[in-house]
Amino acid sequence: MYLTGHTQWDIANSPDVGVTQSVISEDLKAIRAEWVKEARTAYGRRVAQEMAKLDRVEAEAWRAWERSQADAVTIDVEDVPAVAGDNAPPLPGTPISRKVKKAGRDGSAEFLRIVGYCVEKRVELVGLLGMADKVKELSEKLAELTAKRAGKK
Incomplete structure (x- = not known):
C-alpha cells in the first residue's frame, strides 16, 4: 500500500x-x-564485477605491451636450383636460401x-577523484581558517 501512495x-x-x-x-x-x-550490496557487487572486467582488460593490455616490444622477426625463404648454373627449376619445398631479419621495436x-584508461575508470569507480x-x-578551508586565526592574534 505504501508503494501505491497510501499514507501511514x-x-x-x-x-x-x-x-x-x-x-x-x-x-x-x-x-x-x-x-x-540491499541497494548497497547490489551496488558493491556491481562495482566488483566492473573492477574484475577492468582488471582483465588491463592485464591483457600489459601482456600485449610486452609482446609489442619483442623483436620483429622476418624470415625470407628462397627456392634456388639444386646445382649452381643449372637451369632446372627449383624443387618445390626445398629451400636453399634462408634470411632471418630481426628488428627491435619500441612497443x-x-x-x-x-592501461591508463583502465586506471582512470577504476579510480572513477571507487570515487578517488571525488575524494x-x-x-x-x-x-583550502583549513588554510583559510588558520590564516584568519593567525591574523586575530
Whole structure:
C-alpha cells in the first residue's frame, strides 16, 4: 500500500491491517533500512564485477605491451636450383636460401593508453577523484581558517 501512495494513517486504518500508525511508521522505517542495505550490496557487487572486467582488460593490455616490444622477426625463404648454373627449376619445398631479419621495436603506445584508461575508470569507480577534490577543498578551508586565526592574534 505504501508503494501505491497510501499514507501511514490510511494503511493503519485499513480494515485488513488493524495496527496503529506508529507501528506502520516503525515497520516502514525497518523496510527502508532493508532497501538501503540491499541497494548497497547490489551496488558493491556491481562495482566488483566492473573492477574484475577492468582488471582483465588491463592485464591483457600489459601482456600485449610486452609482446609489442619483442623483436620483429622476418624470415625470407628462397627456392634456388639444386646445382649452381643449372637451369632446372627449383624443387618445390626445398629451400636453399634462408634470411632471418630481426628488428627491435619500441612497443605500441596504444596498449599503454588502454592501461591508463583502465586506471582512470577504476579510480572513477571507487570515487578517488571525488575524494581528492574534497580533500583539496577541505585543505583550502583549513588554510583559510588558520590564516584568519593567525591574523586575530
